[in-house]
Amino acid sequence: MSLTLTPLEGIPEVQPGDDLAGMLLEAAADLLEPGDLLVVTHKVVSKAEGRLVALESIQPSDLALRFARRWGKDPRAVELVLRESQEVVRMARGVIISRTRHGQVCANAGVDLSNAGGGQVACLLPLDPDASARGLARRIQAAVGFAVPVVVCDSFGRAWREGIVNVALGVAGMDPFTDYRGTRDPHGYDLRVSRMASADALAAAAELAMGKVDGVPAVRVRGFPWRPGEAGGVALVRPPENDLFP
Amino acid sequence: MSLTLTPLEGIPEVQPGDDLAGMLLEAAADLLEPGDLLVVTHKVVSKAEGRLVALESIQPSDLALRFARRWGKDPRAVELVLRESQEVVRMARGVIISRTRHGQVCANAGVDLSNAGGGQVACLLPLDPDASARGLARRIQAAVGFAVPVVVCDSFGRAWREGIVNVALGVAGMDPFTDYRGTRDPHGYDLRVSRMASADALAAAAELAMGKVDGVPAVRVRGFPWRPGEAGGVALVRPPENDLFP
Numbered sequence: 001m002s003l004t005l006t007p008l009e010g011i012p013e014v015q016p017g018d019d020l021a022g023m024l025l026e027a028a029a030d031l032l033e034p035g036d037l038l039v040v041t042h043k044v045v046s047k048a049e050g051r052l053v054a055l056e057s058i059q060p061s062d063l064a065l066r067f068a069r070r071w072g073k074d075p076r077a078v079e080l081v082l083r084e085s086q087e088v089v090r091m092a093r094g095v096i097i098s099r100t101r102h103g104q105v106c107a108n109a110g111v112d113l114s115n116a117g118g119g120q121v122a123c124l125l126p127l128d129p130d131a132s133a134r135g136l137a138r139r140i141q142a143a144v145g146f147a148v149p150v151v152v153c154d155s156f157g158r159a160w161r162e163g164i165v166n167v168a169l170g171v172a173g174m175d176p177f178t179d180y181r182g183t184r185d186p187h188g189y190d191l192r193v194s195r196m197a198s199a200d201a202l203a204a205a206a207e208l209a210m211g212k213v214d215g216v217p218a219v220r221v222r223g224f225p226w227r228p229g230e231a232g233g234v235a236l237v238r239p240p241e242n243d244l245f246p
Numbered sequence: 247m248s249l250t251l252t253p254l255e256g257i258p259e260v261q262p263g264d265d266l267a268g269m270l271l272e273a274a275a276d277l278l279e280p281g282d283l284l285v286v287t288h289k290v291v292s293k294a295e296g297r298l299v300a301l302e303s304i305q306p307s308d309l310a311l312r313f314a315r316r317w318g319k320d321p322r323a324v325e326l327v328l329r330e331s332q333e334v335v336r337m338a339r340g341v342i343i344s345r346t347r348h349g350q351v352c353a354n355a356g357v358d359l360s361n362a363g364g365g366q367v368a369c370l371l372p373l374d375p376d377a378s379a380r381g382l383a384r385r386i387q388a389a390v391g392f393a394v395p396v397v398v399c400d401s402f403g404r405a406w407r408e409g410i411v412n413v414a415l416g417v418a419g420m421d422p423f424t425d426y427r428g429t430r431d432p433h434g435y436d437l438r439v440s441r442m443a444s445a446d447a448l449a450a451a452a453e454l455a456m457g458k459v460d461g462v463p464a465v466r467v468r469g470f471p472w473r474p475g476e477a478g479g480v481a482l483v484r485p486p487e488n489d490l491f492p
Contacts, residue, residue, distance in 0.1 A: 003455040006248040090490040097490060105406035155442070159405045159491040160351035162484045163423050163443025165450070167407070177409050196401070196453060197409025204411070205451030207442060208470050209249040224454050238408045244336040244343060245405040245491055 003223040005209035006031070007216040011044075014217070020048035021139035024218055029144055037149040037221045038140070039206035042169055043112065044217040045132045045152050046123050053080060055113075055120040067091065077113055080122050084109035089246075100125060103237040104169065106156045125154065129170025130232035137172040149173035149226055152233070153203035159245065166207040168199035168233045175229030176200075176236050197236055198226070249469040251455035252277070253462040257290075260463070266294035267385035270464055275390055283395040283467045284386070285452035288415055289358065289369060290463040291378045291398050297370040299326060301359075313337065323359055326368050330355035335492075346371060349483040350415065352402045371400065375416025376478035383418040395419035395472055398479070399449035405491065412453040414445035414479045421475030422446075422482050443482055444472070 008027040014020060024038065046052070060068065060075035064082055068075035071094030078096070082088075085098035089105055100109045102125065110125035126132045129152045137150040152170035157163075168176060176199035206219040240246040254273040260266060270284065292298070306314070306321035310328055314321035317340030324342070328334075331344035335351055346355045348371065356371035372378045375398045383396040398416035403409075414422060422445035452465040486492040 002250050002252040003451075004248050004250045005451075092490055095490065155440070158443075160484055160489060161413070161443060161446065162482050163441050163446065165443050165447050194401070195409045197404075197407060197411050198454065200407065200409065201411050201450040201454050204447040205249075205251075205454060208444065208447050208451060236408050238406055243406060244338055244341065 001223050003205075003221065005205055006220045006222070007209050007211075008038075008218040008220060009216060011215075011217055013215075014044040014047040016047060016050040016052060018048045020044055021136050024136065025140060025143050028140075028218070028220060031220060032140075032144050032146075032148055033222070034146040035222065035225075037151065037174060037202070037224065037226055038136075038218055039151045039153055039166075039202055039221060040133075040136065040218045041210065042110075042126060042129060042152050042154045043123060045126050045129070045136075045170075049126055049132065051124040051126060053122045053124065055080075055122060067096075070094075074113075074120075077108075077111065077122060080124070081109045081111050084111055084124055099240075101127075102129065102169070102234065103239075104156075105237075106154075110154055110169075125169065126152065130172065130234055131170070133170035133172035133233070141173075147173050147228070151199050151202050151206075153206060155207065166200075166203035168197075168203045168236060171199045171231070171233040171236075173228065174199070174226035176231055176233060178227075198224075199233065200236060247469050249451075249467065251451055252466045252468070253455050253457075254284075254464040254466060255462060257461075257463055259461075260290040260293040262293060262296040262298060264294045266290055267382050270382065271386060271389050274386075274464070274466060277466060278386075278390050278394055279468070280392040281468065281471075283397065283420060283448070283470065283472055284382075284464055285397045285399055285412075285448055285456075285467060286379075286382065286464045287456065288356075288372060288375065288398050288400045291372050291375070291382075291416075292369050295372055295378065297372060299368045299370065301326075301366040301368060313342075316340075320359075320366075323354075323357065323368060326370070327355045327357050330357055330370055345486075347373075348375065348415070348480065349485075350402075351483075352400075356400055356415075371415065372398065376418065376480055377416070379416035379418035379479070387419075393419050393474070397445050397448050397452075399452060401453065412446075412449035414443075414449045414482055417445045417477070417479040417482075419474065420445070420472035422477055422479060424473075444470075445479065446482060 058076035060079040064079035087099040090097040178196040180194035304322035306325040310325035333345040336343040424442040426440035
Protein backbone atom coordinates (compact mmCIF):
# COMPACT_ATOMS: atom_id res chain seq x y z
CA MET A 1 0.00 0.00 0.00
CA SER A 2 1.18 3.50 -0.78
CA LEU A 3 1.94 6.12 1.81
CA THR A 4 0.75 9.60 0.94
CA LEU A 5 1.82 12.90 2.50
CA THR A 6 -0.44 15.83 1.80
CA PRO A 7 0.34 19.36 2.93
CA LEU A 8 -2.53 21.13 4.67
CA GLU A 9 -2.90 24.40 2.86
CA GLY A 10 -4.65 27.60 3.80
CA ILE A 11 -3.79 27.66 7.51
CA PRO A 12 -3.39 31.33 8.43
CA GLU A 13 -0.40 32.74 10.29
CA VAL A 14 -0.66 31.54 13.90
CA GLN A 15 -0.63 34.12 16.71
CA PRO A 16 -0.16 33.65 20.46
CA GLY A 17 -3.40 32.41 21.99
CA ASP A 18 -4.81 31.12 18.71
CA ASP A 19 -6.85 27.95 18.74
CA LEU A 20 -4.44 25.81 16.75
CA ALA A 21 -6.58 22.67 16.96
CA GLY A 22 -9.48 24.64 15.52
CA MET A 23 -7.31 26.00 12.73
CA LEU A 24 -6.03 22.51 11.87
CA LEU A 25 -9.58 21.19 11.89
CA GLU A 26 -10.73 23.99 9.64
CA ALA A 27 -8.06 23.00 7.12
CA ALA A 28 -8.20 19.24 7.57
CA ALA A 29 -11.47 18.00 9.07
CA ASP A 30 -13.01 17.17 5.70
CA LEU A 31 -9.78 15.56 4.55
CA LEU A 32 -9.29 13.13 7.42
CA GLU A 33 -10.12 9.44 7.36
CA PRO A 34 -9.57 6.74 9.96
CA GLY A 35 -5.92 5.65 9.79
CA ASP A 36 -4.60 9.11 8.98
CA LEU A 37 -2.20 10.98 11.19
CA LEU A 38 -0.95 14.56 11.27
CA VAL A 39 2.57 15.95 11.48
CA VAL A 40 2.59 19.53 12.74
CA THR A 41 5.63 21.76 12.87
CA HIS A 42 6.47 22.87 16.41
CA LYS A 43 6.63 26.46 15.28
CA VAL A 44 2.88 26.91 15.09
CA VAL A 45 2.47 25.02 18.36
CA SER A 46 5.02 27.27 20.05
CA LYS A 47 3.38 30.38 18.64
CA ALA A 48 -0.13 29.35 19.67
CA GLU A 49 1.21 28.56 23.16
CA GLY A 50 2.85 31.96 23.39
CA ARG A 51 6.41 30.66 23.47
CA LEU A 52 7.74 33.85 21.88
CA VAL A 53 10.23 36.17 23.52
CA ALA A 54 11.21 39.65 22.34
CA LEU A 55 14.99 39.76 22.23
CA GLU A 56 14.97 43.31 23.57
CA SER A 57 13.58 41.97 26.86
CA ILE A 58 16.63 39.74 27.46
CA GLN A 59 19.55 40.72 29.68
CA PRO A 60 22.53 38.60 28.60
CA SER A 61 24.82 36.96 31.15
CA ASP A 62 28.59 37.37 31.05
CA LEU A 63 28.98 33.96 29.42
CA ALA A 64 26.47 34.87 26.72
CA LEU A 65 28.23 38.19 26.14
CA ARG A 66 31.66 36.58 25.83
CA PHE A 67 30.52 33.76 23.52
CA ALA A 68 28.49 36.16 21.38
CA ARG A 69 31.37 38.60 21.07
CA ARG A 70 33.83 35.91 20.09
CA TRP A 71 31.62 34.38 17.40
CA GLY A 72 29.65 37.37 16.15
CA LYS A 73 26.31 36.30 17.63
CA ASP A 74 23.52 38.27 19.28
CA PRO A 75 24.24 37.97 23.02
CA ARG A 76 20.53 38.04 23.86
CA ALA A 77 19.91 35.05 21.57
CA VAL A 78 22.85 33.22 23.16
CA GLU A 79 21.42 34.00 26.58
CA LEU A 80 18.04 32.53 25.60
CA VAL A 81 19.73 29.36 24.32
CA LEU A 82 21.53 28.98 27.66
CA ARG A 83 18.30 29.56 29.58
CA GLU A 84 16.52 26.90 27.54
CA SER A 85 19.29 24.36 28.23
CA GLN A 86 19.68 22.04 31.17
CA GLU A 87 23.20 21.11 30.06
CA VAL A 88 25.67 22.30 27.43
CA VAL A 89 26.96 19.34 25.40
CA ARG A 90 29.30 21.33 23.10
CA MET A 91 29.94 25.03 22.86
CA ALA A 92 32.45 25.75 20.14
CA ARG A 93 32.89 27.52 16.81
CA GLY A 94 29.82 29.65 17.47
CA VAL A 95 27.62 26.60 17.88
CA ILE A 96 25.88 25.57 21.08
CA ILE A 97 24.71 21.96 21.24
CA SER A 98 22.77 21.48 24.43
CA ARG A 99 20.29 19.28 26.17
CA THR A 100 16.98 21.07 26.49
CA ARG A 101 14.55 20.87 29.41
CA HIS A 102 12.92 18.00 27.48
CA GLY A 103 16.20 16.10 27.18
CA GLN A 104 16.43 16.81 23.45
CA VAL A 105 20.03 17.28 22.30
CA CYS A 106 20.08 19.86 19.53
CA ALA A 107 21.65 23.09 18.33
CA ASN A 108 20.61 26.30 20.07
CA ALA A 109 18.17 24.47 22.34
CA GLY A 110 15.66 24.69 19.51
CA VAL A 111 15.49 28.50 19.73
CA ASP A 112 14.60 30.07 16.36
CA LEU A 113 14.90 33.74 15.57
CA SER A 114 12.50 35.64 13.39
CA ASN A 115 11.33 39.14 12.70
CA ALA A 116 7.69 38.40 13.50
CA GLY A 117 5.89 41.60 14.26
CA GLY A 118 8.67 44.10 13.74
CA GLY A 119 11.35 43.56 16.40
CA GLN A 120 13.50 40.47 16.70
CA VAL A 121 11.61 37.64 18.32
CA ALA A 122 12.80 34.24 19.49
CA CYS A 123 10.51 31.25 19.16
CA LEU A 124 11.16 28.65 21.87
CA LEU A 125 10.23 24.98 21.83
CA PRO A 126 6.88 24.11 23.41
CA LEU A 127 7.20 23.53 27.16
CA ASP A 128 5.88 19.98 26.81
CA PRO A 129 5.60 18.85 23.18
CA ASP A 130 3.93 15.57 24.16
CA ALA A 131 1.25 17.47 26.04
CA SER A 132 0.83 19.76 23.04
CA ALA A 133 0.45 16.76 20.73
CA ARG A 134 -2.02 15.13 23.10
CA GLY A 135 -4.08 18.31 23.29
CA LEU A 136 -4.30 18.54 19.51
CA ALA A 137 -5.06 14.84 19.10
CA ARG A 138 -7.83 15.00 21.71
CA ARG A 139 -9.53 17.97 20.06
CA ILE A 140 -9.24 16.43 16.60
CA GLN A 141 -10.63 13.10 17.73
CA ALA A 142 -13.54 14.85 19.44
CA ALA A 143 -14.34 16.68 16.21
CA VAL A 144 -13.93 13.91 13.64
CA GLY A 145 -14.98 10.92 15.73
CA PHE A 146 -11.89 8.74 15.32
CA ALA A 147 -8.32 8.77 16.56
CA VAL A 148 -5.81 10.85 14.57
CA PRO A 149 -2.29 10.61 16.00
CA VAL A 150 -0.31 13.84 16.08
CA VAL A 151 3.46 14.28 15.71
CA VAL A 152 4.94 17.68 16.62
CA CYS A 153 8.25 18.13 14.79
CA ASP A 154 11.31 20.33 14.57
CA SER A 155 14.34 20.24 12.29
CA PHE A 156 17.58 19.13 13.97
CA GLY A 157 21.16 18.84 12.85
CA ARG A 158 22.92 15.55 13.42
CA ALA A 159 26.35 14.47 14.55
CA TRP A 160 28.46 13.23 11.61
CA ARG A 161 25.97 14.18 8.92
CA GLU A 162 25.47 17.39 6.98
CA GLY A 163 22.11 19.08 6.69
CA ILE A 164 19.12 19.01 8.97
CA VAL A 165 16.17 16.65 9.11
CA ASN A 166 12.87 16.83 10.92
CA VAL A 167 12.48 14.78 14.08
CA ALA A 168 9.53 14.15 16.38
CA LEU A 169 9.45 16.16 19.59
CA GLY A 170 5.92 15.36 20.67
CA VAL A 171 3.89 12.28 19.79
CA ALA A 172 0.31 11.47 20.76
CA GLY A 173 -1.95 8.56 19.91
CA MET A 174 0.62 6.28 18.29
CA ASP A 175 3.63 4.20 19.23
CA PRO A 176 6.67 6.30 18.23
CA PHE A 177 8.52 3.11 17.28
CA THR A 178 7.90 0.24 14.94
CA ASP A 179 9.34 -2.69 16.77
CA TYR A 180 10.81 -5.47 14.69
CA ARG A 181 12.50 -7.11 17.63
CA GLY A 182 11.48 -10.73 17.91
CA THR A 183 10.36 -10.84 14.30
CA ARG A 184 12.38 -12.82 11.81
CA ASP A 185 13.61 -12.06 8.34
CA PRO A 186 12.90 -14.46 5.44
CA HIS A 187 15.92 -16.51 6.53
CA GLY A 188 14.76 -16.89 10.10
CA TYR A 189 17.31 -14.45 11.45
CA ASP A 190 16.15 -12.59 14.52
CA LEU A 191 15.90 -8.87 13.73
CA ARG A 192 16.35 -8.15 17.39
CA VAL A 193 18.20 -4.86 17.16
CA SER A 194 15.73 -3.28 14.79
CA ARG A 195 13.42 -0.79 16.38
CA MET A 196 12.55 1.90 13.88
CA ALA A 197 11.99 5.41 15.17
CA SER A 198 8.89 5.72 13.00
CA ALA A 199 7.76 9.02 14.48
CA ASP A 200 11.11 10.54 13.54
CA ALA A 201 10.78 9.07 10.04
CA LEU A 202 7.27 10.50 9.74
CA ALA A 203 8.59 13.90 10.79
CA ALA A 204 11.40 13.67 8.23
CA ALA A 205 8.98 12.57 5.54
CA ALA A 206 6.56 15.38 6.31
CA GLU A 207 9.22 17.97 5.67
CA LEU A 208 9.54 16.71 2.10
CA ALA A 209 5.89 17.60 1.56
CA MET A 210 6.00 20.75 3.66
CA GLY A 211 8.87 22.71 2.22
CA LYS A 212 10.35 25.36 4.45
CA VAL A 213 9.29 28.70 3.05
CA ASP A 214 5.80 28.00 1.85
CA GLY A 215 4.13 28.43 5.20
CA VAL A 216 2.67 24.91 5.36
CA PRO A 217 2.69 23.97 9.04
CA ALA A 218 1.04 20.55 8.88
CA VAL A 219 0.96 17.45 6.72
CA ARG A 220 -1.58 14.65 6.62
CA VAL A 221 -0.07 11.17 6.39
CA ARG A 222 -2.20 8.41 4.94
CA GLY A 223 -1.27 4.76 4.66
CA PHE A 224 1.13 4.36 7.55
CA PRO A 225 0.05 1.45 9.76
CA TRP A 226 0.58 3.15 13.12
CA ARG A 227 -0.22 1.31 16.30
CA PRO A 228 -1.82 3.05 19.27
CA GLY A 229 0.61 3.94 22.03
CA GLU A 230 1.18 6.52 24.69
CA ALA A 231 4.96 6.48 25.12
CA GLY A 232 5.22 9.95 23.57
CA GLY A 233 8.08 11.69 21.88
CA VAL A 234 9.99 11.59 25.13
CA ALA A 235 10.59 7.87 24.45
CA LEU A 236 12.69 8.87 21.42
CA VAL A 237 15.19 10.64 23.67
CA ARG A 238 17.98 8.30 24.70
CA PRO A 239 18.76 8.61 28.40
CA PRO A 240 22.30 10.02 28.78
CA GLU A 241 23.36 6.98 30.81
CA ASN A 242 22.65 4.77 27.79
CA ASP A 243 24.36 7.07 25.33
CA LEU A 244 27.90 6.65 24.03
CA PHE A 245 28.00 10.40 23.26
CA PRO A 246 26.60 11.95 26.46
CA MET B 247 0.99 18.64 -4.10
CA SER B 248 1.05 15.29 -2.35
CA LEU B 249 4.09 13.09 -2.02
CA THR B 250 3.46 9.40 -2.55
CA LEU B 251 5.68 6.48 -1.57
CA THR B 252 4.87 3.19 -3.24
CA PRO B 253 6.65 -0.06 -2.40
CA LEU B 254 7.87 -2.00 -5.43
CA GLU B 255 6.50 -5.47 -4.94
CA GLY B 256 7.41 -8.75 -6.52
CA ILE B 257 11.18 -8.30 -6.65
CA PRO B 258 12.67 -11.75 -6.12
CA GLU B 259 15.40 -12.51 -3.58
CA VAL B 260 18.63 -10.98 -4.92
CA GLN B 261 21.68 -13.20 -5.34
CA PRO B 262 25.33 -12.27 -5.94
CA GLY B 263 25.83 -11.35 -9.58
CA ASP B 264 22.15 -10.65 -10.19
CA ASP B 265 21.23 -7.80 -12.53
CA LEU B 266 19.61 -5.57 -9.91
CA ALA B 267 18.85 -2.76 -12.36
CA GLY B 268 17.03 -5.27 -14.56
CA MET B 269 15.08 -6.60 -11.60
CA LEU B 270 14.08 -3.08 -10.53
CA LEU B 271 13.04 -2.27 -14.08
CA GLU B 272 10.99 -5.44 -14.30
CA ALA B 273 9.10 -4.36 -11.17
CA ALA B 274 8.97 -0.63 -11.84
CA ALA B 275 9.42 0.29 -15.50
CA ASP B 276 5.69 0.52 -16.18
CA LEU B 277 5.17 2.43 -12.95
CA LEU B 278 7.69 5.20 -13.51
CA GLU B 279 6.90 8.72 -14.68
CA PRO B 280 9.15 11.73 -15.13
CA GLY B 281 9.72 13.30 -11.72
CA ASP B 282 9.77 9.99 -9.85
CA LEU B 283 12.77 8.73 -7.92
CA LEU B 284 13.63 5.38 -6.36
CA VAL B 285 14.90 4.56 -2.89
CA VAL B 286 16.64 1.18 -2.81
CA THR B 287 17.83 -0.58 0.33
CA HIS B 288 21.57 -1.18 0.32
CA LYS B 289 21.04 -4.81 1.17
CA VAL B 290 19.98 -5.80 -2.34
CA VAL B 291 22.76 -3.63 -3.79
CA SER B 292 25.33 -5.31 -1.55
CA LYS B 293 24.01 -8.76 -2.41
CA ALA B 294 23.98 -8.13 -6.15
CA GLU B 295 27.52 -6.78 -5.88
CA GLY B 296 28.64 -9.87 -3.99
CA ARG B 297 29.41 -8.07 -0.73
CA LEU B 298 28.67 -11.20 1.30
CA VAL B 299 31.18 -12.95 3.51
CA ALA B 300 30.77 -16.35 5.15
CA LEU B 301 31.63 -15.94 8.80
CA GLU B 302 33.41 -19.29 8.84
CA SER B 303 36.01 -17.81 6.49
CA ILE B 304 37.05 -15.12 9.00
CA GLN B 305 40.02 -15.45 11.34
CA PRO B 306 39.44 -13.04 14.24
CA SER B 307 42.21 -10.83 15.58
CA ASP B 308 43.10 -10.71 19.28
CA LEU B 309 41.15 -7.46 19.70
CA ALA B 310 38.08 -9.01 18.12
CA LEU B 311 38.42 -12.09 20.33
CA ARG B 312 38.73 -10.05 23.51
CA PHE B 313 35.85 -7.69 22.71
CA ALA B 314 33.62 -10.56 21.59
CA ARG B 315 34.37 -12.60 24.71
CA ARG B 316 33.67 -9.70 27.02
CA TRP B 317 30.33 -8.81 25.43
CA GLY B 318 29.07 -12.17 24.20
CA LYS B 319 29.52 -11.43 20.50
CA ASP B 320 30.68 -13.57 17.60
CA PRO B 321 34.43 -12.78 17.28
CA ARG B 322 34.30 -13.29 13.51
CA ALA B 323 31.55 -10.68 13.20
CA VAL B 324 33.53 -8.29 15.38
CA GLU B 325 36.57 -8.88 13.19
CA LEU B 326 34.60 -8.04 10.06
CA VAL B 327 33.34 -4.82 11.65
CA LEU B 328 36.92 -3.82 12.47
CA ARG B 329 38.06 -4.64 8.93
CA GLU B 330 35.27 -2.50 7.46
CA SER B 331 36.25 0.47 9.67
CA GLN B 332 38.84 3.11 9.01
CA GLU B 333 38.52 4.42 12.57
CA VAL B 334 36.79 3.32 15.76
CA VAL B 335 34.74 6.20 17.22
CA ARG B 336 33.39 4.33 20.28
CA MET B 337 33.85 0.73 21.37
CA ALA B 338 31.95 0.09 24.57
CA ARG B 339 29.10 -1.95 26.05
CA GLY B 340 29.28 -4.40 23.17
CA VAL B 341 28.71 -1.67 20.62
CA ILE B 342 31.21 -0.57 17.99
CA ILE B 343 30.58 2.84 16.44
CA SER B 344 33.08 3.39 13.69
CA ARG B 345 33.83 5.39 10.61
CA THR B 346 33.58 3.19 7.53
CA ARG B 347 35.75 3.34 4.44
CA HIS B 348 33.09 5.74 3.05
CA GLY B 349 33.34 8.03 6.08
CA GLN B 350 29.92 6.97 7.36
CA VAL B 351 29.77 6.90 11.17
CA CYS B 352 27.50 4.06 12.23
CA ALA B 353 27.17 0.98 14.39
CA ASN B 354 29.04 -2.14 13.29
CA ALA B 355 30.36 -0.44 10.16
CA GLY B 356 27.06 -1.31 8.50
CA VAL B 357 27.78 -5.06 8.71
CA ASP B 358 24.54 -7.09 8.90
CA LEU B 359 24.39 -10.74 9.82
CA SER B 360 21.94 -13.17 8.32
CA ASN B 361 21.48 -16.86 7.76
CA ALA B 362 21.24 -16.57 3.98
CA GLY B 363 21.97 -19.92 2.40
CA GLY B 364 22.51 -22.01 5.50
CA GLY B 365 25.66 -20.82 7.28
CA GLN B 366 26.04 -17.42 8.91
CA VAL B 367 26.73 -14.74 6.36
CA ALA B 368 27.68 -11.10 6.83
CA CYS B 369 26.38 -8.53 4.40
CA LEU B 370 28.78 -5.59 4.02
CA LEU B 371 27.99 -2.12 2.72
CA PRO B 372 28.55 -1.57 -1.01
CA LEU B 373 32.15 -0.55 -1.74
CA ASP B 374 31.00 2.71 -3.30
CA PRO B 375 27.27 3.40 -2.74
CA ASP B 376 27.35 6.50 -4.96
CA ALA B 377 28.76 4.45 -7.82
CA SER B 378 26.09 1.81 -7.17
CA ALA B 379 23.36 4.46 -7.27
CA ARG B 380 24.80 5.98 -10.44
CA GLY B 381 24.92 2.58 -12.11
CA LEU B 382 21.28 1.89 -11.30
CA ALA B 383 20.17 5.39 -12.34
CA ARG B 384 22.01 5.12 -15.65
CA ARG B 385 20.44 1.78 -16.52
CA ILE B 386 16.97 2.96 -15.52
CA GLN B 387 17.25 6.18 -17.51
CA ALA B 388 18.40 4.24 -20.56
CA ALA B 389 15.38 1.96 -20.28
CA VAL B 390 12.62 4.47 -19.52
CA GLY B 391 13.95 7.48 -21.40
CA PHE B 392 14.01 10.02 -18.56
CA ALA B 393 16.08 10.62 -15.45
CA VAL B 394 15.09 8.72 -12.30
CA PRO B 395 17.29 9.61 -9.32
CA VAL B 396 18.31 6.72 -7.08
CA VAL B 397 18.94 6.78 -3.34
CA VAL B 398 20.66 3.75 -1.77
CA CYS B 399 19.79 3.58 1.93
CA ASP B 400 20.64 1.81 5.16
CA SER B 401 19.20 2.09 8.66
CA PHE B 402 21.45 3.82 11.19
CA GLY B 403 21.22 4.48 14.89
CA ARG B 404 21.75 8.05 16.08
CA ALA B 405 23.51 9.72 18.95
CA TRP B 406 21.03 10.93 21.61
CA ARG B 407 17.98 9.34 20.03
CA GLU B 408 16.46 5.89 20.41
CA GLY B 409 15.59 3.71 17.46
CA ILE B 410 17.02 3.61 13.99
CA VAL B 411 16.09 5.54 10.86
CA ASN B 412 17.04 5.09 7.24
CA VAL B 413 19.68 7.40 5.81
CA ALA B 414 21.07 7.85 2.30
CA LEU B 415 24.41 6.20 1.60
CA GLY B 416 24.45 6.60 -2.15
CA VAL B 417 22.68 9.25 -4.21
CA ALA B 418 22.60 9.65 -7.98
CA GLY B 419 20.83 12.09 -10.24
CA MET B 420 19.59 14.53 -7.59
CA ASP B 421 20.92 17.10 -5.18
CA PRO B 422 21.03 15.36 -1.78
CA PHE B 423 20.11 18.66 -0.11
CA THR B 424 17.30 21.15 -0.40
CA ASP B 425 19.00 24.42 0.18
CA TYR B 426 16.95 27.15 1.84
CA ARG B 427 19.94 29.35 2.53
CA GLY B 428 19.44 32.78 1.10
CA THR B 429 15.68 32.34 0.95
CA ARG B 430 13.50 34.33 3.32
CA ASP B 431 10.59 33.36 5.49
CA PRO B 432 7.29 35.30 5.34
CA HIS B 433 8.79 37.88 7.73
CA GLY B 434 11.86 38.46 5.61
CA TYR B 435 14.14 36.59 7.97
CA ASP B 436 17.05 34.94 6.26
CA LEU B 437 16.77 31.14 6.64
CA ARG B 438 20.49 30.92 6.24
CA VAL B 439 21.19 27.88 8.38
CA SER B 440 18.57 25.71 6.76
CA ARG B 441 19.90 23.11 4.41
CA MET B 442 17.68 20.07 4.52
CA ALA B 443 19.28 16.67 4.02
CA SER B 444 16.49 15.68 1.65
CA ALA B 445 18.09 12.43 0.54
CA ASP B 446 18.22 11.31 4.17
CA ALA B 447 14.58 12.33 4.62
CA LEU B 448 13.64 10.40 1.47
CA ALA B 449 15.45 7.35 2.83
CA ALA B 450 13.66 7.69 6.19
CA ALA B 451 10.32 8.13 4.45
CA ALA B 452 10.87 5.12 2.22
CA GLU B 453 11.27 2.87 5.23
CA LEU B 454 7.75 3.77 6.34
CA ALA B 455 6.46 2.33 3.08
CA MET B 456 8.94 -0.54 2.98
CA GLY B 457 8.54 -2.23 6.33
CA LYS B 458 11.43 -4.35 7.50
CA VAL B 459 10.30 -7.93 7.20
CA ASP B 460 8.19 -7.87 4.08
CA GLY B 461 11.04 -8.16 1.65
CA VAL B 462 10.33 -4.91 -0.19
CA PRO B 463 13.74 -3.59 -1.24
CA ALA B 464 12.69 -0.47 -3.16
CA VAL B 465 10.16 2.33 -3.02
CA ARG B 466 9.04 4.71 -5.72
CA VAL B 467 8.69 8.33 -4.60
CA ARG B 468 6.39 10.58 -6.58
CA GLY B 469 5.83 14.28 -6.00
CA PHE B 470 9.15 15.33 -4.51
CA PRO B 471 10.58 18.28 -6.45
CA TRP B 472 14.16 17.03 -6.64
CA ARG B 473 16.75 19.08 -8.43
CA PRO B 474 19.46 17.47 -10.55
CA GLY B 475 22.84 17.25 -8.85
CA GLU B 476 25.90 15.06 -8.72
CA ALA B 477 27.23 15.69 -5.21
CA GLY B 478 26.31 12.15 -4.19
CA GLY B 479 25.63 10.65 -0.80
CA VAL B 480 29.20 11.38 0.16
CA ALA B 481 28.17 15.05 0.52
CA LEU B 482 25.92 14.04 3.43
CA VAL B 483 28.95 12.89 5.43
CA ARG B 484 30.30 15.70 7.58
CA PRO B 485 34.09 15.92 7.40
CA PRO B 486 35.52 15.06 10.85
CA GLU B 487 37.30 18.43 10.99
CA ASN B 488 33.90 20.18 10.86
CA ASP B 489 32.30 17.88 13.42
CA LEU B 490 31.87 18.66 17.09
CA PHE B 491 31.68 14.91 17.79
CA PRO B 492 34.64 13.54 15.80
